[in-house]
Every structure is written in structure tokens, then in C-alpha cells.
Amino acid sequence: MPAEPTVERADLTALIERVRLRDVGAFRRRVEGGGTGAMIGDLFHTVFVIALTTIFGGLAVLALLVVGAGVVLRVLDDADRGFAVIAGTTAIAVTIFAACFALVAWFVRLGADIAIRDGRLPPNWRRRYRLHRFAVDNGLSYVPEAVGLRRSGVIFTAGRSPRGYDILSTGPGSDFEIGNFQYAGDWRSERALRRFGYFRLRLPGPLPHIVLEARRNRRWFGRSNLPWRFTSKQALSLEGDFDRFFRLHVPEGFEQDALYLFTPDLMVLFMDRASDFDVEIVDDWMYVYSPRPFRMADQRTYERLFAVLDTVGRRTLDRSARYTRHQPPSRYRVPSRLIRSIRIGPIVILGVFVLLLVRRLVMGA
Structure with a gap:
């Protein structure tokens, strides 16, 4: 596995220095094939x-x-x-x-x-040029836009018209990826479009499906930013102040696995470094979600994300490697995925409406 990016190793010059419009225009013509x-x-x-x-x-x-x-x-x-x-x-x-x-x-x-x-707004070519140069300087791969982007995380399985943009990774089959993602919500959503920033890190081996919902970044009335809702039976309480920062979801039967992974020192790192982010572990990937897109051309974005990666990410890699070495292969034959809960609110409202309608018809007859 290649070394993860860090602030000390990253060259942030392309994000700081001024760019010439001539260079931006040349980059744009090269990307568009010389046509407008x-x-x-x-x-x-x-x-x-x-x-x-x-x-x-x-x-x-x-x-x-x-x-x-x-x-x-x-x-x-x-x-x-x-x-x-x-x-x-x-x-x-x-x-x-x-x-x-x-x-x-x-x-x-x-x-x-x-x-x-639909991806039809004219892109910011100055930002794209900066990110292209940043990727070249740091040996990364840059994808300006990825229509139909799908990953194993929960945000990538929701809605319609998925689209990733400003994606940086370590190349094909990469172990590290950072970018922004959006999808069009369905009829139940309060907004037509949902946008997220995310980064993901490959782990040494498969782990049970675990989700950490941050309490700081919740929406109105305490609603989660994630598109999935989980059953209360899958909630697990941890020691100390951890429950004040996160709500932990783990599949039934894998509570001890979560306790093995989330040691007190790892919980402290999550509270100190990642309390504004939702975190998901699925298969051999760890996802970190922001409720707002990342400002990908801002050096402060990388300073913070690389700090999270260098602390929380590194310690999670270590714990997952130990977990994988101590688990027999038969362990993964047991279903280890979280179960998505059903929203009964609309069903209850519809049921009450039908009952009132039937009652009115019966009394009228």
C-alpha cells in the first residue's frame, strides 16, 4: 500500500501561487480538444x-x-x-x-x-487548472468530473443522477481518494440536490459495516446528514463522552468487534480530529463524509483532511490490521452489513387518511 498523503509531504504551491490566464486557457483547450x-x-x-x-x-x-x-x-x-x-x-x-x-x-x-x-454549468477552469497542477506536483490523479460515480459508501447508493467532481486519487486501483459528490434527491427529500465532500482510505482487510453519525453536523430537528436511517437495535453506546459526539451503528452480533476496533485512544482521536464528519467503514474501506463539498483549491482543506488522515486514518489502519489477523475466514460468512430502517411516518399518515375517508363514507351511507 503506498504512503498516504500528509501535509509535510504535500506540495501546496499550485494552490497558493497566482496562475496566468494564458496557462488556464491552454489547459482548457487541451481538455476540450480545442473546441468550444x-x-x-x-x-x-x-x-x-x-x-x-x-x-x-x-x-x-x-x-x-x-x-x-x-x-x-x-x-x-x-x-x-x-x-x-x-x-x-x-x-x-x-x-x-x-x-x-x-x-x-x-x-x-x-x-x-x-x-x-445535469453538470451543465460552466466549470471554474482556474480551479481545475490549480487542481491539475497540484495533482501533477504530488503524483496524484485528477478527475474533473465523473458522471454516474458509484462507490460502496451509503451516500453513493442514494438518489438519482450521481456525479463526482474534483476527484484526487493515487491512480487506478487507488488506496486513497478525495473529492466531492452530489445526487438528485427523490420525492421525499427537502432539497432537489444533495452535495457532500468525502475521502476514502483502503484498509488492510474487510471489516463489519460500521457507521459513525456525527452529532455536530446534524440538520434540522436532529436529522442525520446521511441518506440511510438505521434501526435502534444497531446502535451501540461506548464509554466516556464518545456518545456526545457520535452515534455508533454496528450490525447485531458484531458489538464485540466494534469494541475491539474502537479503543479509548482511537475514540479520543475521533472526538478531537473528526467530530464534524460522518464516518463509515464498509468492507475494506473507510469513508469520511462532510455535509458540504470540500473547497478543493484551498490549502486549508488539505491541512485539515491530511491531519485527520495522519491521526484517525493511521490509527484505524493499525486497528483494522490487527483485527483482520485475528479473525478466522469463516467469520465473514455471517451477514455483517447494517440493515436500513423503513420510514413509517408516511405510512402512518396515509393509513390515518384512509381510515378517515372510509369512516366518512360509511357514516354518509
């Missing part, structure tokens, strides 16, 4: 999608204004002109204006998300 047709087509697609959604938003706003104006006129006709009527009319007008603004913003955002999901 695809770029113009993508730009036209982006403008068309955003303009179309904005037009629909404008029509919706116009309809809302017409309805609002009718309400205001009705209030003025049916009541004496006084302070209460003026105040009420003003409140209605402000509410309609705010709703119109929010509606237009939502349609513009929807159009931008569609364009980003």
Missing part, C-alpha cells in the same frame, strides 16, 4: 433551464398578485375606510409581496439545481 461547441451548448442549456423556470415562476407570481388584488379590493368595498382596513390591506400586500419574492427565488434555485445536477 460543448461549452456553448452547456451554457445555452443552463440559461434556457433557468429562464424557463423563472418564466413559470413569474406566471405563478402574476396569478398570486391577481388573486391578492381581488382580495384587497373586496376588503375595501365591503368595509369602511379606516385604520383597521388600511392596516389589514397593508399586511395582505406585504404578505403577497413576500410570497412572490420567495416563489421567484424558489423557481430560480430549482433551475440552477437542475443545471448543476
Whole structure:
């Protein structure tokens, strides 16, 4: 296994020094094969999608204004002109204006998300050139975009239109990879697009499926950033303050394996260095997820990630190597994957609605 990147060994010059537009243009022409047709087509697609959604938003706003104006006129006709009527009319007008603004913003955002999901927004060629040079200087492989990217981690198994971008790795069959990933959510998602930063590290051998959900980076109402939900039977409590930072999930029957892997010193490293990240161990890979894409052209990103890799990653490699040496081959015949829980909330709501409908029909009859 090749040596993992570290801040001490990494050459960050390409991320710091100024770049010449001439060099960026030459790199762009080399990547695009000397043509600009695809770029113009993508730009036209982006403008068309955003303009179309904005037009629909404008029509919706116009309809809302017409309805609002009718309400205001009705209030003025049916009541004496006084302070209460003026105040009420003003409140209605402000509410309609705010709703119109929010509606237009939502349609513009929807159009931008569609364009980003399809990978049609013009790329930042200055950033791509910096990352290309950074990869060359450090013996890494750089992939600007990977449409349809799939990996074994949980975020790569969700949604539609998966796309990776700004991916750095140690080459084909690599043992280390860092980049950004996005997918389009399904009808249950509150946003049309989900984006993550991630890096993954190959381990010496297969381990049970383990997920650490960080408590610091949770969304509204304590919701996890990960697309999977796990059953409560798979939650394992560890000693000390670890439960204040992470929620640990491990398959039933593999609790002792997790306790062997997560020694007190490793738990301290996770709390000190990786408490803002979700972590997953699946097969012979360790994944670290950020709820926001990494700023790949910023040297501070690598300073932090390489620090996590040099501490948490190195210690996890050591513990997993010891675990693999002490486990018989028959151990892996037992199912060692986490089970995804079923969301019963929508089912309960649908069931209550059906019962109320049946009750109304029966009573009406």
C-alpha cells in the first residue's frame, strides 16, 4: 500500500501561487480538444433551464398578485375606510409581496439545481487548472468530473443522477481518494440536490459495516446528514463522552468487534480530529463524509483532511490490521452489513387518511 498523503509531504504551491490566464486557457483547450461547441451548448442549456423556470415562476407570481388584488379590493368595498382596513390591506400586500419574492427565488434555485445536477454549468477552469497542477506536483490523479460515480459508501447508493467532481486519487486501483459528490434527491427529500465532500482510505482487510453519525453536523430537528436511517437495535453506546459526539451503528452480533476496533485512544482521536464528519467503514474501506463539498483549491482543506488522515486514518489502519489477523475466514460468512430502517411516518399518515375517508363514507351511507 503506498504512503498516504500528509501535509509535510504535500506540495501546496499550485494552490497558493497566482496562475496566468494564458496557462488556464491552454489547459482548457487541451481538455476540450480545442473546441468550444460543448461549452456553448452547456451554457445555452443552463440559461434556457433557468429562464424557463423563472418564466413559470413569474406566471405563478402574476396569478398570486391577481388573486391578492381581488382580495384587497373586496376588503375595501365591503368595509369602511379606516385604520383597521388600511392596516389589514397593508399586511395582505406585504404578505403577497413576500410570497412572490420567495416563489421567484424558489423557481430560480430549482433551475440552477437542475443545471448543476445535469453538470451543465460552466466549470471554474482556474480551479481545475490549480487542481491539475497540484495533482501533477504530488503524483496524484485528477478527475474533473465523473458522471454516474458509484462507490460502496451509503451516500453513493442514494438518489438519482450521481456525479463526482474534483476527484484526487493515487491512480487506478487507488488506496486513497478525495473529492466531492452530489445526487438528485427523490420525492421525499427537502432539497432537489444533495452535495457532500468525502475521502476514502483502503484498509488492510474487510471489516463489519460500521457507521459513525456525527452529532455536530446534524440538520434540522436532529436529522442525520446521511441518506440511510438505521434501526435502534444497531446502535451501540461506548464509554466516556464518545456518545456526545457520535452515534455508533454496528450490525447485531458484531458489538464485540466494534469494541475491539474502537479503543479509548482511537475514540479520543475521533472526538478531537473528526467530530464534524460522518464516518463509515464498509468492507475494506473507510469513508469520511462532510455535509458540504470540500473547497478543493484551498490549502486549508488539505491541512485539515491530511491531519485527520495522519491521526484517525493511521490509527484505524493499525486497528483494522490487527483485527483482520485475528479473525478466522469463516467469520465473514455471517451477514455483517447494517440493515436500513423503513420510514413509517408516511405510512402512518396515509393509513390515518384512509381510515378517515372510509369512516366518512360509511357514516354518509
